[in-house]
Amino acid sequence: MRLLEALALTITNGSKPVCRNQNFHLQAGEIWGVLGPNGIGKTSLLHTLAGLRKPLSGQITLMDKPLASYDRKQLATQLGIVFQDSQDTFPSTVLETVLMGRHPYLSEWAWESVEDISLCMTALEQVALATLAQRQVNTLSGGERRRLALAILLVQNPSICLLDEPTNHLDLHHQMVLLELIVQKTLRNNGGVVMVLQDVNLVPRFCTHVLLMHNADSWISGPVADVMTTTNLQLLYQHSIRKLVDNGVTLFYPE
Amino acid sequence: MPVFSPAVPVLSGRYFLVLFFVALFAALSFVVALGLGSADISFNDIVAVLTGTSDSLNQQIILQIRLPRVQTGMCVGGMLAMAGCLMQILLRNPLAEPYVLGVSGGAAVFALLAIVSGLSGLWINGSAFAGALLSIFLVFVLSRIGNDWNPLRILLTGVVISAGWSAFISFLLAVSPPDQLHGMLFWLMGDLSYVQSSFWNPIVLAVVLLPSLVYARSMNLLATGDLNAAALGVNVTRLQYFIYFASSLLTATAVMQGGSIGFIGLVVPHLVRILFGSDHRILLPVSVMLGGSLLVIADGLARSLIAPEQLPVGVLTAMLGVPLFLVLLQTILFRQRT
Incomplete structure (x- = not known):
């Protein structure tokens, strides 16, 4: 089933084009990684796909x-997004914050x-925060806040998950456990994931497809096996990259 | 963590318990405020008046002088506290208060102009209301030019408009004849001496509070950011418009009657957050009741401290509010450390 589709999408950020006439589609069961250099517009793309900003033209x-x-x-209830960072102006407990994820399911009263x-x-x-349920959010560490944001997504339970650098601030163990958790849950729901990542090595590990945002006019997208090549990555980051295969795991590292 | 926070803070049973005790406290403040003033009237006398078994002098003082003032004070305090809550989420800024966008400045300029032109009574109220509306309209239009409407832009527009009004106020004070200055200063500091009982006050409060309670959970989300609220299912633009006009209406109605009574709108919402948490389903109604209580107690003291002279109530709200707030803030910081 086609979950999310963008046709002839043109997005600008200020006067800077993010993409011109690009297509993107997410099918049920697909896990997409989005890679690209800083400032290329990965977040703008994710916000546009979430309906939080209007594209200049195109159909979503x-x-x-x-x-x-x-x-x-x-x-x-259909689409959830985890933002790159969260803000807390007023005091609130961890449990109260997670409960916000239930908002779309509750009537106003x-x-x-x-x-x-x-x-x-x-x-x-599931995100190992249960013992902190009554803590104030502003006393949490960066990684704990990240886990809190993912817990909100879990209770919101959408079929499409858009994640903006979900592994930010997370330690190695939580990166693996939490991405696995979200991916497994999405597959069980027959949903799909689009996640912006900085760590290229998470892509072969968790994703079925990848989108490389080279510039506004050239996107390279497709199954991980076809697209994740050293040539493509070198073109993307303008840096020479080598590949290593160990124990069935593919690793890319900068030279 | 809030002082009275149980294990699960959101179940409705506890909510009604909190509302019940706060309402009891508000009722108590109401009666205590009726007892404060230059004439010495005991608690038993008040009960006698309210039950209709009192002599005529006490009855006259209570029913005709104090009751309208306490009624109005209760409503004005509630309006200011609620407007403060609403402004703080709209601007997502804990320092926001009902006057931050210049509503009181606009009201003050027009009220002072009315005083200078020799008008009195309801004319002053009317021009204050007109000034408040003008300021609300100016800020709204100026921060809507272009298409985005973000908290920072509203805040900056409001603060600048507010500064403009301040300059105008200083100008009026500088050129006014000395015999009018006393009245003007009382107006600027906030004063309930000339208020009358009005059936509009409870109506305005109800008209704003009821829809706000429907939106309360959405407001909890808005407090965490526009994008986050939108992503979790809130129609952010509609909610922001509602909050803007609701808080403006409350502030304009309050300022029109009591002048710029400071502190209630800033401190009561924070006080309630410290005591009962940030859930707007509790925050809004409790702020209304505690704001009203604090104002009528402060006004009672303003009438009696140097009786038969009266102080402007704005002085008393700050004198009571500052230590109360500081003590609570210290308690919370102490609890967090341990």
């Missing part, structure tokens, strides 16, 4: 209906039910 459809025809609440709370506690256990 979610499950064969125009993205703009969904209301925000309905959309939030409704209170969170006992089920909502137990769902949230399960998600906190």
Whole structure:
């Protein structure tokens, strides 16, 4: 099933073009990695696909209906996004924050039910934050906040997950465990993932497809095996890169 | 962590318990405020008046002088506290308060102009309301030019407009005849001496509070950022418009009657956050009740401290609010460290 499709997409960021007339589609069961140099517009692309900013031109459809025809609440049950960073101006506990992920499922007057709370506690256990449920969010470390953001996504439970550098601030162990968790859950839901990554080596490990944003007019996309070559990566980052295969794992490293 | 936070902070049973006790406290403040003033009236006398078994002098003082003032004070305090909550989420800034966008400045300039032209009573209220509306409209239009509407742009536009009004106020004070200065200063500091009972106050409060309670969970999300709120299903633009006009209406109505009473709108929301947490379903109604309580107690003291002279209530709200807030803030910081 076609989950998310962008046709003839043109996005600009200020006066700078992010992409011109590009196509992108996400099918059920696909895990996409998005790679590109700093400032190329990976975040702008993700926000546009989430319906949070308008493209200059082009068509975006979610499950064969125009993205703009969904209301925000309905959309939030289908599509979730984890932002690059979070802000907290006012005090709030970890549990209260996770409960925000249930907002799209509750009517305006409704209170969170006992089920909502137990769902949230399960998600906190999955990201290893259950013992901190009553802590204030502003006392958490960068990595713990990241895990909190992923816990919100887990309780929001959308079929399409858009992740903006999900492994930021995470230690090596949590990078592996949490990406695996999100990927497995998405596959069980028959959904799809698009994630912007900085670490090229996470792509062969977790992704089925990859999009290389070289510049506004040339995107290279396709299955990981076809696209993740040293030639393509060297072109992308303008840096010479070597490849290493060890124990069935492919690693790229800069020279 | 909030002082009275149980293990699961969001279940509605606890919510109604909190509301019940805060309402009890507000009712108590109401009665205490009726007892404060230059004439010495005991608690028993008040009960006697309210139950209709009192002599005529006490009855007259309570029902005709103090009751309208306490009623209005309760509503004005509630409006300011709620407007403060709303402004703080709209601008996503803990320093925001009802006057930050210049609503009180606009009201003050027009009220002072009315005083200078020799008008009095309701004319001053009317021009203050007109000034407040003008300022609200100016900030709205100026921060809407182009198509984006972000907190920083509203804040900067409001702060600059506010500074403009301040200069105008200073100018008016400098050129006004000395015999009018006393009244002008009282107006600027916030004063409830001339208020009358109005059935509009509870209506305005209800008209804003009820839809706000429907939006309360969305407001919790908005407090974490526009994008985050939108991603989790909030219609952000609609909510921002609502908050802008709701808080403006509250502030304009409050300022029109009591002048620029400071501190309530800034401190009460933070006080409530410290005590009961940041969930707007609790924050909004509790702020309304505590804001009203704090204002009527402060106004009671303003009437009685140097009786028969009266102080502007704005002086008392700060004198009460500053130590109260600082003590609570220290308690919280101490709790977090241990």
